[in-house]
Amino acid sequence: MTILKSAELDEEVSAVGPKPNAFGQIDGRAGAAVLAQTPPAQAGHAHGAASQPPSRAKKLKEVAKTFLPDALFVSLLHHKCIGRYPNLLNPTTFNEKILQRNLHPDPRYIPLTDKLAVREYIAGKIGEQHLIPLISAPEEFTPEVFEALPEAFVMKANHGSTFVEIVRNKADTSFEKLKALADKWLTTEFYYVARERHYRTIEPRLFFEQLLLDRRGQIPADFKLHCFNGRPGQRPIMYLLVISDRFGDATHGDVFDVDWNRLDIQIGPYTRSPVPPPRPAHLQQILDVAARLVEDFDYVRVDLYAPDDKVYFGELTFTPGAGVLPFKPDSIDYEWGKLLA
Incomplete structure (x- = not known):
């Protein structure tokens, strides 16, 4: 699960750059930036926390960022977060080489980054006993799907980071609350967060897993x-x-x-x-x-x-x-x- 807590870069990136999620963090993906960096119409939601509607100027700025070429966007983002511009032609640092992967991903990354599709690979590689039990992956989240869920579960989306909602007691939430959260996730184009191109073609899906407890x-x-x-x-x-x-x-x-x-x-x-x-x-x-x-x-x-x-x-x-x-x-x-x- 790609989710986090407790401060990972609390500064707002003014020109471009990740913004903290509802917990004041940037997912260390952990890491990339959080969903507030996506275009306003697609903005997602981390862990069910409330978000404030953006101002018109802020909306325009966010939309404008989507027109920046990927290489320029990630260079500005790297400078804001790391403190120096990256060398994309001759990368030497870990972060610079990861940026190269963002821009030129191995085709294998796509199905293995998809949190649902990867399950088949994992089962064949290390065995199904290492998979968190899957409760359901519905084509559509309906009241009937909600009613069929157990008392405790985890709701996730497959196409990005921070799309995780832990439910310890179903009586403490509602279908309407989870549906609103799921809709925000599923309309988020995670590629726009930090231009990780292998996320661009993953079809968003909602799924539910067993809640792991020790x-x-x-x-x-x-x-x-x-x-x-x-x-x-x-x-x-x-x-x-x-x-x-x-x-x-x-x-x-x-x-x-x-x-x-x-x-x-x-x-x-x-x-x-x-x-x-x-x-x-x-x-x-x-x-x-x-x-x-x-x-x-x-x-x-x-x-x-x-x-x-x-x-x-x-x-x-x-x-x-x-x-x-x-x-x-x-x-x-x-x-x-x-x-x-």
Whole structure:
């Protein structure tokens, strides 16, 4: 699931650039920009929070941005978020190379970025036991579909980031509320957020999954594994960003190596936990699943959930942060750039 919380770049980008979602973040996709960057008529909604109607001048500005050529748009966006203009002709940093992927995506990215279509690939690659159980993927969201849903579930859309609504108790929401949210998602052209071209041809679909909870009844941490140099039979280079309490009031992000050594790295705006999360008992299983999923790619971010002793697939992200993902220290942008072909 591509969703976030707790401050990822709180500054509004005046000329072009991502704006924070309802939680004041830019999805670290995590990352790209949030749906407010799309044309006003298509603007989406993150996690059901209310949005203010834009002024006429703001609408005109947003529409005008859609006419900027992709390369110019992403260059301005990178400058706003990273603090320098990117070298698109001879990219060296991680973010610059991700921008190149935005502009020239591998055709494989399209079905593997589609959060519904990718399920078939995942089932064949690592087995259906790693898929979050799918409740339904209706052609149309109707009152009958709503009534058939269980008491707890997650509503998602397949064609972008932040399209996630967690429902712990169906009695606390309504068909009308969810339908309004779903309609906003489905009319959002996510390509306009940060010009990630592989999103442009994904047909928007709504779907519902089982709500994952651990034995304590908590939503499990989100494991985002940045995986480099994938090859069959070989161990990739991996860094783990572990996002805890993602939907609560104490969201943190901690970066580890494969031996669970916490690194002094900040990805996006996630602050490190006061006390590092404990090493998962089944860490090796988490790493093994990610290694299988990166075998066919020189780089992909593999998102997993690992409640208790299980491992579930979240998504494959080929352009995390849309090429505008801040690192602290900034030297990581260059170090990871060397790892990415």
